Amino acid sequence: MIEQRTIHGGASDQEANHPAKSLILLLLLAFSGAIVLGAISVFIGLLAMGISAGNLGDALSVSTGNVGFLKIVQAGSSIGMFVLPALLLGIAEKRRHTYLDFKTSVNPSLWFMVVAIMFFAAPIFEQAIKLNEQMRLPGALSEIENWMKAKEAEQERLTNLLLSDTTYSGLLTSLIVVAVIAAVGEEFLFRGCVQGILTRWFKSPHTAIWITAIIFSAIHLQFYGFLPRMLLGALFGYLLFWGKSIWLPVLAHFINNATATIAAFYLKRQGKSLDELDFSQQVPNYLYFMSFVLTVVLLYQYHKIATQQTTRSYGKTLD
Structure with missing residues (x-):
């Protein structure tokens, strides 16, 4: 990522710009935004779907919920x-740091390479899913494992419900x-803001990329998909770190989610379950x-082209 503009001053300036304060502000904005926009989206959803407030519990249920209502709430909450916390943090700290630089030029070939990387890397992530699903905790941690399975089942029911409209x-x-909303929002927040803040904190973009990827995966509360989602997060992080534009990981994130959504849609239309969305045996x-080889080659070429672009634009590499 192009390093954020920093005011170089005395000790007081350094303390005012400490990454911990930026991270706390971001968390407060995310918490507040989720509550406010969540409440507004519930109100809009009730009006749009003609649901009475007394039936709110049923409408929000992952087993009997109204699909249209849940989509409105999901969109508003996301x-x-x-989205809003990332944009607001950028406004609040615009004189010191740039988290979302929308003006960064991108070599057109990088867009095509992102599409190719996501296509050829798909089998790798499929194998990571299979490996993660074999995870078992020791007997002493059985209660934690049961909680993890319950959260996984809850998320799976919500996904099934959201994608049930054929x-x-x-x-x-x-x-x-x-x-769209998930790709833009999560990349703005995690890669744009969290990764940028942690890069300032640890002075190491690689450390920031992997810690952000771990946080990104953990926050989804889908523990049997933790490994592939962490690897995806790291991939998105490097796409931004090398390519410098937030829209590159947004595109990759969109491709990942859109592909799964469309595949699930056609499975549903054929009367099949999402469990059949498994190509590993084929x-x-x-x-x-x-x-693996093609993905590595493409990432190498992506890094090479992105580095050349950065050198031409800024006179030096910013890695």
């Missing part, structure tokens, strides 16, 4: 928790909520090796 209008709204083992 904007409040991810109309094309339902697909469009699902893409807006699950792919992929020969040698293709996993090819997937």
Whole structure:
């Protein structure tokens, strides 16, 4: 990431700019945004779907909830928790740091390389999912494991409900909520803000990328998908670190979510469950090796092109 503009002053300036304060401010903004926008989206959802306030509990239930209502609430909550806090932090600290630099130029070939990377890396993430699903905790931690399984099942029911509409209008709204808003919001917050703050804190972009990826995965509370989501987060982090534009990881995130949403949509239309969204048994083992090699080659080329672009734009690499 292009390093944030920093006021170089005395000790008092250094203390005022401590990354911990930026992180606390971001957390407060995210917490406040989630509450305020969540409440507003519930009100809008009740009006739009014609649901009485007395039936709010049923409408929010992951087993009997109203799909349209839940999508409205999900969209509002995501904007409040991810999009607005990132934008507001950028405004609040614009004189000291730049978290979301929308003016960074991007070599056109990088857009195509992001698409190719996400395509060829898919089998790697599929294997990571399989590996993570084999995770078992010691017997002494059985209560924790049961809680993790319960949270996983709850998230799975919510996903099934959100993607249960098999109309094309339902697909469009699902893409807006699950792919567009999630990709923009989570990348703005995690890669744009959290990764930027931690880079200042640890003075190491690589440390910041991996810690952000861990936080990004953990916050989803889907522990049996922790490994692949962490790897995805790290990939998104490096796409930003090398490419310098927040829109590059946003595109990658969108492709990941949109692909899963569309695949789930067509499975649902065929009367199949999301559990059948598994291609691992149809992929020969040698293709996993090819997937790994091609992904590494593409990432190397991405880094090379992005570095050349940075050198031309700024006279030096900013890695």
